[in-house]
Amino acid sequence: DAKTTQPPSMDCAEGRAANLPCNHSTISGNEYVYWYRQIHSQGPQYIIHGLKNNETNEMASLIITEDRKSSTLILPHATLRDTAVYYCIVRDDKIIFGKGTRLHILP
Amino acid sequence: NAGVTQTPKFQVLKTGQSMTLQCAQDMNHNSMYWYRQDPGMGLRLIYYSASEGTTDKGEVPNGYNVSRLNKREFSLRLESAAPSQTSVYFCASSEGGAAYEQYFGPGTRLTVT
Numbered sequence A: 001d002a003k004t005t006q007p008p009s010m011d012c013a014e015g016r017a018a019n020l021p022c023n024h025s026t027i028s029g030n031e032y033v034y035w036y037r038q039i040h041s042q043g044p045q046y047i048i049h050g051l052k053n054n055e056t057n058e059m060a061s062l063i064i065t066e067d068r069k070s071s072t073l074i075l076p077h078a079t080l081r082d083t084a085v086y087y088c089i090v091r092d093d094k095i096i097f098g099k100g101t102r103l104h105i106l107p
Numbered sequence B: 001n002a003g004v005t006q007t008p009k010f011q012v013l014k015t016g017q018s019m020t021l022q023c024a025q026d027m028n029h030n031s032m033y034w035y036r037q038d039p040g041m042g043l044r045l046i047y048y049s050a051s052e053g054t055t056d057k058g059e060v061p062n063g064y065n066v067s068r069l070n071k072r073e074f075s076l077r078l079e080s081a082a083p084s085q086t087s088v089y090f091c092a093s094s095e096g097g098a099a100y101e102q103y104f105g106p107g108t109r110l111t112v113t
Helices: none
Strands: A009-013 A018-023 A032-038 A045-050 A061-064 A070-075 A084-091 A101-106 B004-007 B010-013 B019-025 B031-037 B043-049 B065-068 B074-078 B087-094 B108-112
Touching: A009 A018, A018 A032, A018 A084, A018 A101, A032 A061, A045 A061, A045 A070, A070 A084, B004 B087, B010 B019, B019 B031, B019 B087, B031 B074, B043 B065, B043 B074, B074 B087
Parallel strands: A009 A101, B010 B108
Antiparallel strands: A018 A070, A032 A045, A032 A084, A061 A070, A084 A101, B004 B019, B019 B074, B031 B043, B031 B087, B065 B074, B087 B108
């Protein structure tokens, strides 16, 4: 079973920051938090991952709470191309996908 | 680099037929994975290979077999296809271990009638 809980869907206005929450209250010390997205029926695309510290790359920022029981993916300036299903995954070795959050970017 | 490639892209089978889905990666990754995705659902892990010469079951292994042919190639075989195996199949690879991201192929869309 997936170890994460995400809202099934969210809306965000184009140009605004999209903040996608994820709960992972049973995460253990050696498990990473990963985010992937899937556009239409393409293969999932890696976005970002982290263990304890907040992380930022060219696509997004990942904010992990101090107790590591939840995290937030931030897309700083959402565009229509960011419309996708976003998966938050807690990973030791294998990746177990949940149902994700369907993000709609509104023009 | 082509990344992760999968063949075929589309396939239609009759119930009881067999086929092998092929996957190859050119990133010198140690680990490879097979997932299936049913309509409106997330991906489910079928089998994985942590390193060349090893394979392990994932969440939904029944009805499938795998072969890690070499470091580059990881194939998935359906011995006797069933309509319940109609799905999109994704292959992925990674360096291995939790610290490394997985890279996914474009998928194979399989219909079993």
